[in-house]
Amino acid sequence: MHDAAAHSYGLAHHFEDIEQQHEAGNLGMWVFLVTEIMFFGGLFAGYAIYRAEYLPAFEAGSRLLDIQLGATNTAVLIGSSLTMALAVHAAQTGKRNAQVFFLLLTMVLGATFLGIKYVEYAHKWEHHLVPGLRFAPDEMLKPGTSLPNVQLYFCFYFFMTGLHALHMIIGMGIMAVLTRMAWKGRFHSGYYAPVEVSGLYWHFVDIVWIFLFPLLYLIGGRY
Amino acid sequence: MSTANTEIAAAPRVHYLNAQYGVKSWLLTTDHKRIALLYLGSITLMFFVGGSAAVLMRLHLIEPQGALVQPETYNKLFTMHGVVMIFFFLVPSIPAVLGNFLVPMMIGARDLAFPRINLLSWYIYIIGSLFTLYAIVSGGVDTGWTFYTPYSSTYAHTQVIATALGVFITGFSSILTGLNFVVTIHKMRAPGLTWFKMPLFLWAMYATSIIFILGTPVLAITLFLLALERLLHVGIFDPALGGDPLLFQHLFWFYSHPAVYIMILPGLGVVSELITCFSRKKIFGYTFVAFSSMAIAVLSFLVAIPSAIKVFNWTATLYKGSISYQAPMIYALGFIGLFTMGGLTGLFLASLATDVHLNGTYFIVAHFHYIMVGGAVMAYLGGIHFWWPKITGRMYPDMWARIAALIIFFGFNLTFFPQFMLGYLGMPRRYAVYPAEFQVLNVMSSAGASILGIGYLIPLIYLIWSMRYGPVAPSNPYHAKGLEWQTPSPPPTENFEEVPVVTEEAYAYGSEEGAHA
Numbered sequence: 001m002h003d004a005a006a007h008s009y010g011l012a013h014h015f016e017d018i019e020q021q022h023e024a025g026n027l028g029m030w031v032f033l034v035t036e037i038m039f040f041g042g043l044f045a046g047y048a049i050y051r052a053e054y055l056p057a058f059e060a061g062s063r064l065l066d067i068q069l070g071a072t073n074t075a076v077l078i079g080s081s082l083t084m085a086l087a088v089h090a091a092q093t094g095k096r097n098a099q100v101f102f103l104l105l106t107m108v109l110g111a112t113f114l115g116i117k118y119v120e121y122a123h124k125w126e127h128h129l130v131p132g133l134r135f136a137p138d139e140m141l142k143p144g145t146s147l148p149n150v151q152l153y154f155c156f157y158f159f160m161t162g163l164h165a166l167h168m169i170i171g172m173g174i175m176a177v178l179t180r181m182a183w184k185g186r187f188h189s190g191y192y193a194p195v196e197v198s199g200l201y202w203h204f205v206d207i208v209w210i211f212l213f214p215l216l217y218l219i220g221g222r223y
Numbered sequence: 224m225s226t227a228n229t230e231i232a233a234a235p236r237v238h239y240l241n242a243q244y245g246v247k248s249w250l251l252t253t254d255h256k257r258i259a260l261l262y263l264g265s266i267t268l269m270f271f272v273g274g275s276a277a278v279l280m281r282l283h284l285i286e287p288q289g290a291l292v293q294p295e296t297y298n299k300l301f302t303m304h305g306v307v308m309i310f311f312f313l314v315p316s317i318p319a320v321l322g323n324f325l326v327p328m329m330i331g332a333r334d335l336a337f338p339r340i341n342l343l344s345w346y347i348y349i350i351g352s353l354f355t356l357y358a359i360v361s362g363g364v365d366t367g368w369t370f371y372t373p374y375s376s377t378y379a380h381t382q383v384i385a386t387a388l389g390v391f392i393t394g395f396s397s398i399l400t401g402l403n404f405v406v407t408i409h410k411m412r413a414p415g416l417t418w419f420k421m422p423l424f425l426w427a428m429y430a431t432s433i434i435f436i437l438g439t440p441v442l443a444i445t446l447f448l449l450a451l452e453r454l455l456h457v458g459i460f461d462p463a464l465g466g467d468p469l470l471f472q473h474l475f476w477f478y479s480h481p482a483v484y485i486m487i488l489p490g491l492g493v494v495s496e497l498i499t500c501f502s503r504k505k506i507f508g509y510t511f512v513a514f515s516s517m518a519i520a521v522l523s524f525l526v527a528i529p530s531a532i533k534v535f536n537w538t539a540t541l542y543k544g545s546i547s548y549q550a551p552m553i554y555a556l557g558f559i560g561l562f563t564m565g566g567l568t569g570l571f572l573a574s575l576a577t578d579v580h581l582n583g584t585y586f587i588v589a590h591f592h593y594i595m596v597g598g599a600v601m602a603y604l605g606g607i608h609f610w611w612p613k614i615t616g617r618m619y620p621d622m623w624a625r626i627a628a629l630i631i632f633f634g635f636n637l638t639f640f641p642q643f644m645l646g647y648l649g650m651p652r653r654y655a656v657y658p659a660e661f662q663v664l665n666v667m668s669s670a671g672a673s674i675l676g677i678g679y680l681i682p683l684i685y686l687i688w689s690m691r692y693g694p695v696a697p698s699n700p701y702h703a704k705g706l707e708w709q710t711p712s713p714p715p716t717e718n719f720e721e722v723p724v725v726t727e728e729a730y731a732y733g734s735e736e737g738a739h740a
Contacts (some may be wrong), residue, residue: 011289012336013717014327014332014333015411016722024409024410024411025337027405028337028403028406031406031436032402034404034436034437035398035436035437035440038436038438038439038440039440039441040444041440041441042440042444042445042448043444045460045474046470046474049467050465050466053467054465081267084511107534110393132456148458148463148464148465149465151457151464151465152458152459152466155459159448159451183541
């Protein structure tokens with residue numbers, strides 16, 4: 001009885017059965033992630049070209065980032081991927097309280113990441129490291145470093161981390177909706193696709209950061 | 224194929240058009256067929272916006288010194304023509320209108336996999352269009368449709384940001400459409416409909432979707448960087464600040480070269496349907512045609528061979544077929560001729576020695592218009608006519624349709640063939656003035672453009688007329704194969720009364736006695 005009601009709740013009219021809908025949702029998210037890879041890919045390509053061309057300036061720019069904050073954020077984000085995976089597991093096994101707990105924990109970790117990112121951005125603003133708007137880091141660089149090229153590095157730093165942060169914010173919005181649905185007990189072993197595909201998205205955002213962290217923070221030869 | 228085929232009853236039958244009434248039932252619909260019609264309306268509007276810019280340009284070029292507008296305005300006109308026609312008409316035309324309507328119908332599904340995302344994609348298209356229309360009315364943009372840096376980033380004083388954002392936004396509508404098609408074709412085919420029983424239109428839609436998915440995001444990020452560079456005066460593409468304008472070109476063409484196939488692949492799919500239906504024959508070399516679509520999507524730079532494969536297979540399909548010249552077939556035959564000419568003249572531009580002479584001239588303009596207008600637009604119109612009875616439940620006036628198709632064919636050739644000669648003689652593109660010795664050919668081209676313009680207006684009139692006054696269409700007026708013809712015209716909201724089961728291959732023409740009336 002309960003099972004049948006929940007079944008019809010999740011099944012859209014144009015699918016034959018819940019399994020077809022589940023597969024379609026999963027494939028849809030994977031295809032979406034392919035477009036996301038291409039979306040970030042344009043930025044990564046630009047980064048790679050300019051880094052090859054202006055390596056000293058990019059290294060100088062990288063040395064102005066805070067590795068400790070970046071590393072902390074990496075750990076926070078990997079932790080949030082773990083809690084997300086646990087939330088998916090809780091959805092598959094139909095444990096309502098665990099779903100809500102792990103989704104909230106994921107959101108807390110995501111918020112921590114964004115908070116730390118905010119602190120970093122604020123530092124960049126204070127130190128005149130924001131390209132276009134407020135960029136004059138002369139005294140922080142070794143003489144002879146090309147200022148426009150360092151600015152180019154910071155363009156990519158802000159575009160890439162900014163786009164990543166935007167994805168985090170969207171992810172947290174999705175998470176809020178999921179938490180509400182989980183609270184109402186919508187997810188169980190027969191219907192957990194929304195949690196699963198959102199998990200895919202969250203892991204993707206995590207992986208992007210795994211690439212961003214070394215490419216932006218660790219190229220200065222400080223470690 | 225063994226589906227129940229319902230005849231139109233005397234009492235008004237409930238179908239997707241009359242199931243609900245009111246503006247809200249359209250603006251909030253998730254029915255793929257209604258969304259296709261929303262797209263049809265908005266894309267037609269953009270087509271005539273882009274077309275009016277072309278009309279003004281051709282009028283201007285009647286005289287060597289320019290008859291109509293200032294040179295700056297001329298630059299804005301060709302930019303507006305290119306931006307609107309490419310990003311707001313050609314790219315979405317067949318996928319968003321015919322694809323939206325037909326993909327679920329052809330695979331025997333009730334809707335696309337993600338109906339709400341489908342509606343979202345239309346709204347995104349509208350928002351992108353509004354940005355671009357705003358840019359046009361608030362001063363226009365003069366960079367050319369390619370937005371090349373450093374002109375677009377440093378020197379142009381026109382509405383570059385608004386236009387680029389419009390294209391950026393509308394790109395997401397393509398991405399979402401492509402995503403929807405890929406998932407739908409993978410997961411929602413009717414029982415028995417294996418990949419190699421699918422109509423070739425679906426293969427074309429699948430290949431197009433792959434390019435949407437892989438190419439469009441790169442264009443989006445490129446235009447986003449361009450807009451940021453203009454906004455913040457940072458130097459991603461500015462050599463003075465360490466950037467490289469060539470990077471813009473590389474990223475831009477990562478999308479825009481495959482975008483040529485976004486524009487032509489759907490047309491190739493439509494023509495495969497039309498040729499088989501109106502020669503009453505199975506397509507020659509099904510797997511070759513299917514794989515040549517995928518080859519174009521994947522390789523994208525070696526298109527001459529897959530394109531030739533298609534043309535040869537269509538020709539072989541026509542051979543010994545019982546051909547009838549109904550309006551869609553005239554468009555399809557026109558397509559084959561014009562597409563072949565456009566393709567072959569492309570070879571001149573791909574070989575170095577001739578390209579040195581022809582690069583940057585009207586030869587290029589003529590070449591890509593043979594593909595884009597002679598090819599893609601002919602296929603689009605052919606497809607619109609072919610499926611019009613299914614979409615609206617009404618027949619269009621066939622005689623008018625044939626006349627319009629011939630006028631368009633004639634007008635098109637008169638417009639663009641002289642441009643081949645102009646280019647060969649050395650007239651550069653994108654100039655508001657030209658030497659007096661080119662005037663005769665330019666006047667011919669302008670005369671052709673006005674005929675072409677009339678040719679496009681005639682279908683606009685009689686198609687709208689037919690929605691109310693056209694004869695009621697049977698479920699399968701052409702005795703065509705394919706699942707979409709096995710359900711009433713217009714289809715019910717759920718497309719099929721029961722899920723069809725597919726037992727025969729695509730284009731099983733020849734066993735005419737099995738066809739439904």
